[in-house]
Amino acid sequence: MVTKTEETQLNRLENQVDNGGGGAWEYLCMVRKLKVRRSVKVLKHGLLILNDSKKRSSLGPEEWTLYEQVAVAAMDCQSLEVAKLGGMRFFVLKLMQYVICNLLQDCANALQKKFPESKRVGRLEAMLLEAKGSWGEAEKAYSSLLEDNPFDQVVHKRRVALAKAQGNLTGAIDLLNKYLETFMADHDAWRELAEIYISLQMYKQAAFCYEELILSQPTVPLYHLAYADVLYTLGGIENLLTAKKYYSSTIDLTGGKNTRALFGICLCTSAIAQLSKGRNKEDKDSPDLQSLATAALEKEYKQRASDKLSVFTSGFKSLKVSS
Template sequence: MVSKTEETQLNRLENQVDNGGGGAWEYLCLVRKLKVRRSEKVLKHGLSILNDIKKRSSLGPDEWTLYEQVAIAAMDCQCLDVAKDCIRLLRKSFPESKRVGRLEAMLLEAKGAWAEAEKAYSSFLEENPLDQVIHKRRVAMAKAQGNISGAIEWLNKYLEIFMADHDAWRELAEIYVSLQMYKQAAFCYEELILSQPTVPLHHLAYADVLYTLGGLENLQTAKKYYASVIDLTGGKNIRALFGINLCTSAIGQLAKGRNKEDKESSELQSLAATALEKDYKQRAPDKLSLLTTALKSLKVSS
């Protein structure tokens, strides 16, 4: 995940390059380092270097890294002739390279030659079953064809091997949510929370899924995870504050009777409502009356 500092640095450098201030190579290196997709910019500024013999020769061995970077960006932008030329030059210089072979298979994908691409990927995995890039390409290819069940299958197979890949767990969870397969999504978020317990977004997504599933036990657990988000963010997550109110209101309707836990829930709900009203007074005073009405409908008094 790119930090705010890194994003600021990237945007500043991008603006500098776009306005003729130089630093194109430094920008392209930073894009690679941060693993972000700025395909149009990479294609434009990468070609400006590759088409300049003096600039290109000054890169030394990094010239080939740039050809690869530009090839991928060109495929993203559907400039397939550019991608083909870059890959051809790479193949000429590295005739036995598996890395270049992956690029050739990706070009088949970009052309929509799905069967040929799948054949190439299967061949690579026979030689190296632990090739993460190829496993991920299969997932991407399934999604590109609208084959969501296939994407789920490949992601699950991938995660059997690479269980520590947080991005893959999150991607699988989001697919499950899109299909309203909330129990499966909940499992994915549980894995993420176990491996990254201090990331608020995992707690928040898990709480949202549990709230959607409903039922007293799920609502009570969702409320706890909304509370953990508030704790991890210093009380600044509006969605979690709303979640506390919604869960407490729903629990109150399902669990009749007053007990100690009901009292504590009511106090927590009141604190969350107060925090919401304070935030709205500062940032959206014109919508404060709407918030007050919504909170009253949940039977909250701050």
């Protein structure tokens, strides 16, 4: 995950490059290092370097890395929904797609000529087929690459993306589960699987994914929060009690700054009280915890949205959560 410091540095460098202050190559290197998607900017500044023979030759072997980076950015930029547009804007975007498609092919051809037997270039060509919507050909290309190297994580993930692009979420789940049998420490894959399960309302399966993430990275508040949300959605006394604990741990890990977790505490407390009608002896700390959460939320509203404070107060009254 990108830290706030890294994001600030990247944004500062991006503004510098956009304003003609130089540093385009440094910016492109940082985008690669942080693995973020700034496709429009990458395409713009990458092309300026590739189209300048002096700048391009000064990169040495990194020239080919830039070809690959620009090609991937072009694929992103090509996926514009032009069908919904009309008039001159439609024509301009169609023209952009045509230019980008040719650019993609030029990048792929240049890399293929330089590295004729490269599996990495083969992967890029398969991605080009995917970007064109040639699903069947892309699947064949990815399968062929996996026959040569069954442990190519990027290709495995591209197959998942391919299944999702076709609306085949069940296929994406199967592919991710098979992938995680081998690469169990891939946190991004667990998150992706959890999000797909949630989109299909398969909350128990999503909860399992977040349990795996919490076990491997117990100090990441995002996982605690997501797990609590899933348990709250599932409902039931046991799930609500556990959800409240994970909302509490989210608050601890964020220094009390997570508004969503504060709301979660109050909502869980209200739901538990309504379901148990005061008979739940395991939840003795609820009144105190609820009061602290509500007070923190009221403080947040007073500081950041004082005009919404009355809405907040009346909303909590309707939930039978007292402040």
